Amino acid sequence: xxNITSLIAPCKIDLACSAQFDEGGIAVLSIGNIDxxxxxxxxxxxxxGIIIAFFLPTLGLLITSLxxxxxxxxxxxxxxxxxxxxxxxxxxxxxxxxxxxxxxxPPRPRPVRRRPSSPAIPLNTRPHAxxxxxxxxxxxxxxxxxxxxxxxxxPFNQLMHQNNPHFEHDVxxxxxxSGPFLVSTPSNNTSKTSVPSQDSRRTYWPKLPSANxxxxxxxxxxxxxxxxxxxxxxxxxxxxxxxxxxxxxxHYHLQIGINLALLACTNFLLSFALVRRYWNAxxxxxxxxxxQLLVLGGLGLIFDTRRRRGYTAExxxxxxxxxxxxxxSAGCFLDGEYKDDLQRLTTTTRTxxxxxxxxxxxxxxxxxxxxIGLISATLAILIFHIxxxxxxxxxxxxxHDDDNVEDHTAPAPKRFLTWVxxxxxxxLVLTCxxxxxxxxNREWVRRSGWMADDTEEESVNSFGxxxxxxxxxxxxxxxxxxxxxxx
Numbered sequence: 001x002x003n004i005t006s007l008i009a010p011c012k013i014d015l016a017c018s019a020q021f022d023e024g025g026i027a028v029l030s031i032g033n034i035d036x037x038x039x040x041x042x043x044x045x046x047x048x049g050i051i052i053a054f055f056l057p058t059l060g061l062l063i064t065s066l067x068x069x070x071x072x073x074x075x076x077x078x079x080x081x082x083x084x085x086x087x088x089x090x091x092x093x094x095x096x097x098x099x100x101x102x103x104x105x106p107p108r109p110r111p112v113r114r115r116p117s118s119p120a121i122p123l124n125t126r127p128h129a130x131x132x133x134x135x136x137x138x139x140x141x142x143x144x145x146x147x148x149x150x151x152x153x154x155p156f157n158q159l160m161h162q163n164n165p166h167f168e169h170d171v172x173x174x175x176x177x178s179g180p181f182l183v184s185t186p187s188n189n190t191s192k193t194s195v196p197s198q199d200s201r202r203t204y205w206p207k208l209p210s211a212n213x214x215x216x217x218x219x220x221x222x223x224x225x226x227x228x229x230x231x232x233x234x235x236x237x238x239x240x241x242x243x244x245x246x247x248x249x250x251h252y253h254l255q256i257g258i259n260l261a262l263l264a265c266t267n268f269l270l271s272f273a274l275v276r277r278y279w280n281a282x283x284x285x286x287x288x289x290x291x292q293l294l295v296l297g298g299l300g301l302i303f304d305t306r307r308r309r310g311y312t313a314e315x316x317x318x319x320x321x322x323x324x325x326x327x328x329s330a331g332c333f334l335d336g337e338y339k340d341d342l343q344r345l346t347t348t349t350r351t352x353x354x355x356x357x358x359x360x361x362x363x364x365x366x367x368x369x370x371x372i373g374l375i376s377a378t379l380a381i382l383i384f385h386i387x388x389x390x391x392x393x394x395x396x397x398x399x400h401d402d403d404n405v406e407d408h409t410a411p412a413p414k415r416f417l418t419w420v421x422x423x424x425x426x427x428l429v430l431t432c433x434x435x436x437x438x439x440x441n442r443e444w445v446r447r448s449g450w451m452a453d454d455t456e457e458e459s460v461n462s463f464g465x466x467x468x469x470x471x472x473x474x475x476x477x478x479x480x481x482x483x484x485x486x487x
Contacts, residue, residue: 015247017332017341019325019355028323028354032332036449039327041456042249045236046256046442048458049465053232053472054260055435057225058267062428064218065270069421071095071215072274095215097276216482222271224478228471229264230291236261237298247331251313252445254330258302258367259438261295265374266427268292272381273423279389289382296375303368305334311342311358315366316440322448324356326441370430377423 016033030036044050071094236257240246246254268288272278279285306312312333317324325345332338342358345351359365363372446454460466 015329015331015335015338017328017338019323019345019351021351021354026354031323031325031327031355031450032329034327034450038452039250039445039450040452041445042253043457043459043462044464045249045253046457047460047462047465049460049462049469050260051438051442053465053468054229054263057229057472057475058263058431058435061221061225061267061270062424062431064221065274065424066428067094068215068218068222068274069424071097073421095218097215217479219275220479220482221475222275224475226264226268226271227288227291228474229260229267230288230295232468232471233261233264233295233298234291237295240302241298246334247329249330250327251330251333252326252441254302255315255326255441256438258299259434261299262367262370262374262434263431265292265295265299265378266431269374269377269381270424270427272378272385279385292378296371296378299371300375302334303363303371307363309334309336310339311360312365314356314359316437317356317444319444321354321356322450323354324444324448325358326356327445327450366433370434373426373430 019031020029021027022029028036041047070092074090074092074094075097077090240254240257268291272289272292313325313328317326325342332342345355345358363369442457445451446457451457460469
C-alpha cells in the first residue's frame with residue numbers, strides 16, 4: 001500500500017474501494033466494507049455541536065461585517081455633503097468608528113480630593129515643639145505653599161533635621177507643595193492635609209458614547225470568532241495528517257471538514273480586511289496570519305493530492321438516490337493505488353446511476369475556486385498591510401505617533417472600501433453555498449438508510465462538541481472586555 005503523500009503516514013489497513021451489487025445489478029448491497037445500516041457517524045466532525053459552533057458565529061460575523069462596512073462608508077462621506085449617500089447613510093443608526101483615544105477631545109485633569117492625614121495635628125497650637133529658638137513653621141495666613149516665602153521653609157527643615165536624625169534635607173513638608181490646589185484660605189485650626197503634587201495628578205478620558213463602544217464590540221467579534229475556528233481547523237488537519245484520520249474517515253466527513261476549514265478562513269479574511277489597527281498587537285496579529293496560512297496550506301495539500309490522483313466523489317448526491325460513493329473511505333480518492341477500483345465502479349451507465357459518477361479532480365471545482373480566492377485575497381491584504389507599515393516606518397513616526405488622530409480617524413479610501421465591500425459580498429455568497437452544501441450532505445446521509453444510528457450526529461453528547469460550543473463563550477468575554485470604565 002502506497003503513501004497518500006509524504007506528509008501523511010501510510011494507512012495501516014487495507015481500504016475497500018469498491019461496491020457490491022445484487023445479481024441483477026439493480027441494488028447496492030455494500031459500499032466499501034460498509035453494509036447498509038452500519039455506517040458510523042463522526043460526532044467530532046459532523047456532529048450538530050460542531051456545525052453550530054461554526055455556522056452560528058459565521059452568520060453573525062457576516063452580519064457584523066456588513067454593519068462595519070456600512071459604518072466605514074458612512075465615515076468616509078465628507079462632512080457637509082448633500083448627495084444621495086449622505087442623506088441616506090446619515091439616517092442609519094450605525095455605530096461610529098472610535099477615535100484613537102477614548103475621547104476625541106483633550107484630556108481633562110481629574111479633580112484633586114483633599115483627604116486629611118491621620119492623626120490630624122493642629123499647626124499653630126504647639127509653637128514650643130519646634131526647638132528652643134522659638135521659630136515656628138509658617139502659618140496659613142502667610143500663604144500656603146507659595147514659593148516666595150522660601151526663606152521660611154529653610155530654618156524649619158533645619159530644625160526638623162536637628163530633632164529627627166533620619167530627616168532628609170531634600171524633603172519638604174507635605175503642605176509646602178506648589179500648585180493652585182486651594183480655592184480658599186483655611187483657618188488657623190485647619191488640620192494638616194495631604195495634597196498630591198502636580199506631577200502625581202492623573203488625567204482621565206470621558207466615557208465613550210454608545211455609538212463608539214458598539215463599534216468596539218463589533219471589532220472584538222471580528223477578531224475573536226476566527227481565532228477559535230482557525231484553531232479548531234488546525235486541530236482537524238492535525239487529525240487528518242498526523243493521526244491517520246484520512247484512512248479512517250469517509251469522504252463525506254472529509255468534505256465536511258474541508259467546508260468548515262473554508263468557513264474559518266473566510267472569517268479570518270473578513271477580520272483581516274476590516275479591523276483597524278490590526279498590527280497594534282504585532283505578535284497576536286502574526287500568530288493569526290500564521291494560523292490562516294497553515295489552514296490554507298492544509299487545504300491546498302488535500303486539493304493537490306486529490307487532483308494528482310485524478311478522481312473524486314460527487315459533491316452532492318441526488319435526492320432521488322439512496323447510494324453514493326461519498327461513503328467510501330477518503331483514502332480511496334487520495335491514494336493512487338485505488339484509481340482502477342474507482343474506475344470500475346462507474347464503467348457502466350447502470351452502476352453510475354446507482355452510486356453516482358466520479359468527478360475529475362480539477363482546479364475548476366467550487367471548493368478549489370473558493371480556496372484560490374481565499375489565499376489570493378489573504379496575500380493581497382497582507383501585502384497591503386506590509387506596505388502600509390513600511391510607509392509608516394519610513395515616515396519617521398514612532399510607536400506613539402501610530403495612534404495619532406490624523407492616521408486613524410481619517411476616512412478609509414473609497415476604492416479600498418469598494419473592494420472590501422465586493423469581497424464581503426462574494427464571501428457571503430460562497431459561505432451561504434458552503435453552508436447549504438454541508439447541511440444538504442448531512443441530511444442526505446441521515447435519510448439514506450446507511451447510518452447505524454440516524455440520530456448519532458444530531459445529538460450533542462460528545463466532548464468535542466461540548467468543547468466547541470463552550471469555546472464560543474470566548475467571543476462574549478472578548479466583547480465584554482471592550483466595555484471598560486475610564487478612571
